[in-house]
Amino acid sequence: MEDSVFTPSGTSIIVPPGIPLRPVVRGRTFARTNDIGALEDEQVVRVTFRLEYSENTGCFEVAAFGIDRAESPVEVSGAFLRTVRVHAIARIGILAAIPSWALELAQLRNLHARGGLRSFAEYDPSDEEALLLTGLLYRIAEISGENPAQAVAESIGLKQRTATNWIQRARTAGYLTSTDHGKAARRVAKAIEPFWSAYIRESGAEFRARHNLTEESLRALIERENAAVDEAIAREKIRGDH
Numbered sequence: 001m002e003d004s005v006f007t008p009s010g011t012s013i014i015v016p017p018g019i020p021l022r023p024v025v026r027g028r029t030f031a032r033t034n035d036i037g038a039l040e041d042e043q044v045v046r047v048t049f050r051l052e053y054s055e056n057t058g059c060f061e062v063a064a065f066g067i068d069r070a071e072s073p074v075e076v077s078g079a080f081l082r083t084v085r086v087h088a089i090a091r092i093g094i095l096a097a098i099p100s101w102a103l104e105l106a107q108l109r110n111l112h113a114r115g116g117l118r119s120f121a122e123y124d125p126s127d128e129e130a131l132l133l134t135g136l137l138y139r140i141a142e143i144s145g146e147n148p149a150q151a152v153a154e155s156i157g158l159k160q161r162t163a164t165n166w167i168q169r170a171r172t173a174g175y176l177t178s179t180d181h182g183k184a185a186r187r188v189a190k191a192i193e194p195f196w197s198a199y200i201r202e203s204g205a206e207f208r209a210r211h212n213l214t215e216e217s218l219r220a221l222i223e224r225e226n227a228a229v230d231e232a233i234a235r236e237k238i239r240g241d242h
Contacts (some may be wrong), residue, residue, distance in 0.1 A: 003176070003214055004029035006096035015058070017135045017175040018182030019102050021143065027093035031067075035042055037083035043072040051088045053097070059093050059145045062086055079130070083179040086222045087145060094144045104196040105133075106140045108155040116157020125188075128173075130156075133188050135175025155184035 006029075008022035008085055015021060018115060027049045033039040046068040051060045065086055067076050074080060095103050118122045125133065141151030154164035168178055 003027075005090070006093045009098045012181065013053070014045065014179045015143065016139055016177050016179050016181075017132065018185045019136070019139060019143075019177050020099055020182070021053065021102075022097045025051040025093045025097050027051070027090065027096075029089070029092065031084075031089050033088050035085045036080075038074065038080045043074065045072055045074070046069065046070045046078075048088055049086075049093065049123075051090060051093050051097070053143070058139075059143050060097070062090050063229070065090065069115070089145055091146075098140065098143070100135070101142055101186055103153075104239055105136055105189055105192065106144065108192070109151050111157070112154035116155055117192070117195055118157035120198070123195065125191070129188050129191070131166065131170045131173050132175050132181060132184055133192070134163075135170040135173075135181075136185055136188065138170065138176060144152075 004027070006021055006025055006027045008025050012020050012022055014183050021180040027047075029047050030044050031039075032044055033041055036045065038225060039045065047067045048064075048068075049062060050064040053059070054061050067081075067084070070075055090229050097107060098106065111117060111119065116205040133156070137152045137155050138148040141148040149160065149167060152158065152167060156163070156166075158166065167176075
């Protein structure tokens with residue numbers, strides 16, 4: 001089976017609180033019965049899609065979506081299409097649009113089962129770092145079309161009411177509205193790397209298998225995005241100087 005491929009394009013933009021992203025992603029992947037109810041357990045279809053970032057909604061939207069039944073003996077009928085979880089399939093492509101440090105943060109909510117970041121005794125951020133991390137987690141989830149408040153709660157290990165309070169404090173501090181926090185955001189993400197590494201060891205193999213990604217293709221995806229990060233930040237700085 002071919003690898004899944006996700007290709008970002010377009011001029012990088014900066015979104016609050018300082019996340020560079022590419023506004024268009026084209027993807028080619030596969031889908032099974034967990035995302036298409038009409039498929040039997042062993043059946044697989046090919047999927048292609050195009051995602052575009054909307055500044056109006058602050059998230060990626062599915063601009064195009066197609067299904068090829070490949071070798072599966074199914075008809076792509078109206079009844080079949082009604083069982084397709086379009087966003088669930090296409091959402092993985094959004095990860096190609098953000099830099100590697102944001103990609104790591106996007107995966108932290110998978111620590112929910114072990115109690116989030118707070119389950120690590122070594123996790124001890126300052127108030128400012130905690131609020132910036134809250135803003136980052138909120139915006140990354142929002143960009144992906146997920147529940148941002150839930151992402152904050154699950155990633156850090158907070159009760160929902162506490163997460164809502166932290167989000168309001170992050171908003172008041174400007175972390176949900178200003179793009180001026182890119183450098184600080186990368187510092188916060190750097191401090192989270194040990195916990196990301198722990199997550200990779202625990203769940204990385206499962207993640208790659210679920211999305212038909214080899215370790216090499218995932219690494220290539222991350223390295224490709226790194227090349228656009230400095231360019232986006234420099235362009236935003238020049239824009240701010242004028």
